[in-house]
Amino acid sequence: MTGRRRSSSFRSIRTAVACAAAMTATGSLLSGCGLVPSASGATKDPVTVMTWAPEGTSATNMPGMPAMAEAYARWVNKQGGINGRELNVITCNERNDTVSAGRCARRAVKEDVAAVVGSYSQHGRSFMSRLEGAGIPYIGGYGASDEEFTSPHSYPVNGGNxxxxxxxxxxxxxxxxxxxxxxxxxxxxxxxxxxxxxxxxxxxxxxxxxxxxxxxxxxxxxxxxxxxxxxxxxxxxxxxxxxxxxxxxxxxxxxxxxxxxxxxxxxxxxxxxxxxxxxxxxxxxxxxxxxxxxxxxxxxxxWYPPANDPAWEPMREVVREHAFGDNDVDVTDPGVQTTWIAYTVLRQVIESLGDEPVTGHTLRQALDDGVGGKGIDTGGLTPPLSWHYEDLLAVRDFPRTANAMVTFQQVRDGRLVPVREGFVxxxxxxxxxxxxx
CATH class of the missing domain: 3.40.50.2300 (Response regulator)
Structure with missing residues (x-):
C-alpha cells in the first residue's frame, strides 16, 4: 500500500485548526475549545527525553531545535506535565560530526531517556545502532540521514531531504x-x-x-x-x-x-x-x-505550511511566552517547526498510554500501533501521522516514510507564500x- 491513497490536501483539518491543534495549543488558545489543561503539578514519574542538534559549526547549525524543546518543556510542565508527568528535556550538541553524534547517543543511553525527539543529525550510522540496542525510539528527526527512514526505531514526521x-x-x-x-x-x-x-x-x-x-x-x-x-x-x-x-x-x-x-x-x-x-x-x-x-x-x-499559516499559532504563542526572547527559536525555521511537531507526537503518544509506564518500549508499541489506529493529528501541519505498517509508503530505500507531502511556496513581496493550496x-x-x- 502506498501513500498515494492519502493524496487529499487535508482541508478539513486545516479549516478546523483552532481546535484541531488543541492538544498542542496554549491554555489561552484552548479555552475556546473547553480544553484548558490543569495547572496543577505533575503527579506521576517524570519522562526524560533528549533533543540534539549541531551548534557552533562551520557548516550546518540548528540551535533552535534544542531551544524549542526546552521551551516546550517549560510550557507543558507549567500546565501540569503530560498526563500528569513532568517532561525533562536533555539537550546535546551534535556538532555535525560522527564522533559527537555517537557521543550524544551514548549519553542518551546512559541517561536512560525514553526517546530522542525533534533532533538533527546527518550521521545516522553513528547514533541509530546505539539507540536500537537500548530500545530508544527516534521521534521526528529532521530527515537528514538515511537511517531515519530505515530503522524500525525511527518515526520520521516528514519525508526528509x-x-x-x-x-x-x-x-x-x-x-x-x-x-x-x-x-x-x-x-x-x-x-x-x-x-x-x-x-x-x-x-x-x-x-x-x-x-x-x-x-x-x-x-x-x-x-x-x-x-x-x-x-x-x-x-x-x-x-x-x-x-x-x-x-x-x-x-x-x-x-x-x-x-x-x-x-x-x-x-x-x-x-x-x-x-x-x-x-x-x-x-x-x-x-x-x-x-x-x-x-x-x-x-x-x-515540508510544512508557510510560517504565517494559522496552524502555527499554537507554536508561536508557546515561543512568545516560554522561550524568554531566545533568538535561537525562529518560528520560520523548519528545524524549530520539526521539533514542535515531534513533541506534538510525543505528547499524544504519552497521553494514549494512560497509566502505563512511559518507556522506550511502551512508546514504540504505541507508535507501531498507530496510537490505537487513530493516527496523530498535528493540527494540519502534516497529514495524520501513523507508522503502522499499512500506512508506510512503498519507497524501497526509505521504508519508514509515513509522510511524503510537500508544499510549494514562493517569495513574493519579501514573504514566503503558498503557490498552491494544501499539500503535494x-x-x-x-x-x-x-x-x-
Missing amino acids: AALVAGSGRQLSSGCERVALVRPDTISGDQMPSLLDAGLAHGDKPHAVDVRAPEDATQYTEHAELALAGATGSADGTGTVSGACVTAALGDRTDTFFDSFRRLESAGEHIRIASVLGSVQQSLVDRTGGADSPFEGALVTG NVAQSLEERYADD
Whole structure:
C-alpha cells in the first residue's frame, strides 16, 4: 500500500485548526475549545527525553531545535506535565560530526531517556545502532540521514531531504526547460540529482545539470559559473534558453552561493532561482532585504505550511511566552517547526498510554500501533501521522516514510507564500525513482 491513497490536501483539518491543534495549543488558545489543561503539578514519574542538534559549526547549525524543546518543556510542565508527568528535556550538541553524534547517543543511553525527539543529525550510522540496542525510539528527526527512514526505531514526521528535493523537481517541472542543481559534495548530496530528476520527470523535463560544491565554502564563484552555464546551455552563461533555472540546496551556505551567483554579469533576471526550505527560509529573506532581497521571486519547496499559516499559532504563542526572547527559536525555521511537531507526537503518544509506564518500549508499541489506529493529528501541519505498517509508503530505500507531502511556496513581496493550496504528494516520484535502481 502506498501513500498515494492519502493524496487529499487535508482541508478539513486545516479549516478546523483552532481546535484541531488543541492538544498542542496554549491554555489561552484552548479555552475556546473547553480544553484548558490543569495547572496543577505533575503527579506521576517524570519522562526524560533528549533533543540534539549541531551548534557552533562551520557548516550546518540548528540551535533552535534544542531551544524549542526546552521551551516546550517549560510550557507543558507549567500546565501540569503530560498526563500528569513532568517532561525533562536533555539537550546535546551534535556538532555535525560522527564522533559527537555517537557521543550524544551514548549519553542518551546512559541517561536512560525514553526517546530522542525533534533532533538533527546527518550521521545516522553513528547514533541509530546505539539507540536500537537500548530500545530508544527516534521521534521526528529532521530527515537528514538515511537511517531515519530505515530503522524500525525511527518515526520520521516528514519525508526528509528526499521528499524536499523530489518536490523541488516537481515544482520546477512547470516553467523550467533547463535546470542546474548546486548541491553538497557529500554522501547525502550524491542522492540529490536523481531525486530532482524524479520530480522533473513529472513534467517530462530533461535531467538537471549536477554541480557539486563544498558545504562550508566562503565563496562559490566557480560553482556559480558552472550552474549558469548548465542552466543556459552555453559555456559562458549567455545562452538564450527559455526557462533557465538554478536551484541550490547547500544549507547555511545557500545564501553564500547565491551571493556569488548574482555577482556574475550574465546572471540576469532571465534566470529563475529556487531552493528548498531550510536552505532558504523567511529569516534569510528578511536578512537580505525583504522585498528587495535577491531571493524575491524564488521558488521554495517545504515540508510544512508557510510560517504565517494559522496552524502555527499554537507554536508561536508557546515561543512568545516560554522561550524568554531566545533568538535561537525562529518560528520560520523548519528545524524549530520539526521539533514542535515531534513533541506534538510525543505528547499524544504519552497521553494514549494512560497509566502505563512511559518507556522506550511502551512508546514504540504505541507508535507501531498507530496510537490505537487513530493516527496523530498535528493540527494540519502534516497529514495524520501513523507508522503502522499499512500506512508506510512503498519507497524501497526509505521504508519508514509515513509522510511524503510537500508544499510549494514562493517569495513574493519579501514573504514566503503558498503557490498552491494544501499539500503535494511526491510519493509516486519517490517510489519510481527507487524502483529504477
